[in-house]
Amino acid sequence: MLLYDNHHSGNCYKVRLLFAHLGVPYDRHELDVIDRSNRPAVLGDLNPALRVPTLVLDDGRVLAESDAILFYFAEGTPYLPEDRFERAHVLQWLFFEQYSHEPYIAVARFWAIAGITPSDAQREEKRRGGRAALAALERHLASRRFLVAERYTVADMALYAYTHVAPEGGFGLGEYPHVRAWLERVAAQPGHVPITA
Amino acid sequence: MLLYDNHHSGNCYKVRLLFAHLGVPYDRHELDVIDRSNRPAVLGDLNPALRVPTLVLDDGRVLAESDAILFYFAEGTPYLPEDRFERAHVLQWLFFEQYSHEPYIAVARFWAIAGITPSDAQREEKRRGGRAALAALERHLASRRFLVAERYTVADMALYAYTHVAPEGGFGLGEYPHVRAWLERVAAQPGHVPITA
Numbered sequence: 001m002l003l004y005d006n007h008h009s010g011n012c013y014k015v016r017l018l019f020a021h022l023g024v025p026y027d028r029h030e031l032d033v034i035d036r037s038n039r040p041a042v043l044g045d046l047n048p049a050l051r052v053p054t055l056v057l058d059d060g061r062v063l064a065e066s067d068a069i070l071f072y073f074a075e076g077t078p079y080l081p082e083d084r085f086e087r088a089h090v091l092q093w094l095f096f097e098q099y100s101h102e103p104y105i106a107v108a109r110f111w112a113i114a115g116i117t118p119s120d121a122q123r124e125e126k127r128r129g130g131r132a133a134l135a136a137l138e139r140h141l142a143s144r145r146f147l148v149a150e151r152y153t154v155a156d157m158a159l160y161a162y163t164h165v166a167p168e169g170g171f172g173l174g175e176y177p178h179v180r181a182w183l184e185r186v187a188a189q190p191g192h193v194p195i196t197a
Numbered sequence: 198m199l200l201y202d203n204h205h206s207g208n209c210y211k212v213r214l215l216f217a218h219l220g221v222p223y224d225r226h227e228l229d230v231i232d233r234s235n236r237p238a239v240l241g242d243l244n245p246a247l248r249v250p251t252l253v254l255d256d257g258r259v260l261a262e263s264d265a266i267l268f269y270f271a272e273g274t275p276y277l278p279e280d281r282f283e284r285a286h287v288l289q290w291l292f293f294e295q296y297s298h299e300p301y302i303a304v305a306r307f308w309a310i311a312g313i314t315p316s317d318a319q320r321e322e323k324r325r326g327g328r329a330a331l332a333a334l335e336r337h338l339a340s341r342r343f344l345v346a347e348r349y350t351v352a353d354m355a356l357y358a359y360t361h362v363a364p365e366g367g368f369g370l371g372e373y374p375h376v377r378a379w380l381e382r383v384a385a386q387p388g389h390v391p392i393t394a
Contacts, residue, residue: 043290049296049333063285064289064293065288066292067292067294068286072281072284088269091264091265094292095262096245096262099300100246136245139245
């Protein structure tokens with residue numbers, strides 16, 4: 001398989017992390033996340049959103065959106081519950097991640113990596129949204145070891161991806177002890193690989 | 198079941214539309230989308246994101262995130278393909294909707310409904326993102342009747358919800374004939390209900 005990838009991207013890291021757990025072989029094609037001018041030429045026929053990760057399977061079929069890729073490859077493995085309602089809860093957290101977490105924490109981190117200086121209003125919007133997402137995680141993890149079904153699933157991988165690098169976006173984790181303990185549990189899973197792998 | 202709902206919300210409408218197709222009975226509890234001060238008290242123990250829709254099942258279990266609710270209730274019905282890869286493509290479009298479509302088109306429409314005047318920079322950001330999402334849909338639908346597997350699925354319901362009211366957010370659909378034809382196909386489905394139902 002061929003993964004259109006970026007080494008900074010937490011969205012791409014989610015896929016690399018699951019593939020490491022599953023021992024799935026694949027090739028990587030690095031795309032720039034700052035200069036995106038070649039996206040229509042490279043991804044135009046593959047992914048309507050022109051985003052990474054985009055995955056080309058061995059038979060040529062294409063799948064995009066990090067969390068859709070996670071759900072697809074986790075089915076039938078220990079990383080997705082069998083129970084239908086628990087699977088729905090995994091999806092709930094995957095959608096939470098893309099709507100209420102990534103647009104704040106990942107974007108603030110991207111600005112730092114790319115050397116972009118936001119306006120005060122933009123910075124404040126990201127700060128408020130990111131802190132709300134971390135507070136939601138903290139509340140949920142206060143009484144749980146993992147996000148769903150008390151086991152390590154793709155929901156944890158998806159939320160781990162940008163939470164563990166949240167400080168790079170200016171989000172200190174000092175106020176979130178349950179989040180920090182959960183990050184350590186995720187990083188201690190057998191087969192774990194870092195975002196730099 | 199009890200749906201925490203809002204009659205303006207396209208995210209809530211997705212659920213109401215699927216439930217209409219399925220003939221599923223449920224009660225509605227309307228929440229304000231402008232004054233959200235009661236959200237922690239009402240939804241604090243139900244949904245970490247404090248958003249509508251939030252659904253309480255008859256046995257008291259809770260499911261949130263509109264597209265997770267769609268996927269869960271569509272399983273085993275004509276509105277979700279049996280094939281695993283086609284189901285992954287449905288998820289791809291559901292994630293596209295929440296990341297690349299809703300934050301632009303739904304938010305611009307919300308500003309209009311709530312009487313909020315954005316800054317020029319905010320307005321331009323929404324305009325650019327919303328037009329990119331509509332262009333992606335137009336390109337995909339140029340050669341297809343529905344988003345996935347040439348049949349009406351929850352992917353179409355999810356994207357229909359805010360696309361058909363995009364003009365309320367200032368997005369004219371004149372440039373997108375394939376999108377307009379698809380909206381008509383969706384609205385012509387047996388059992389379709391409007392957002393005002």
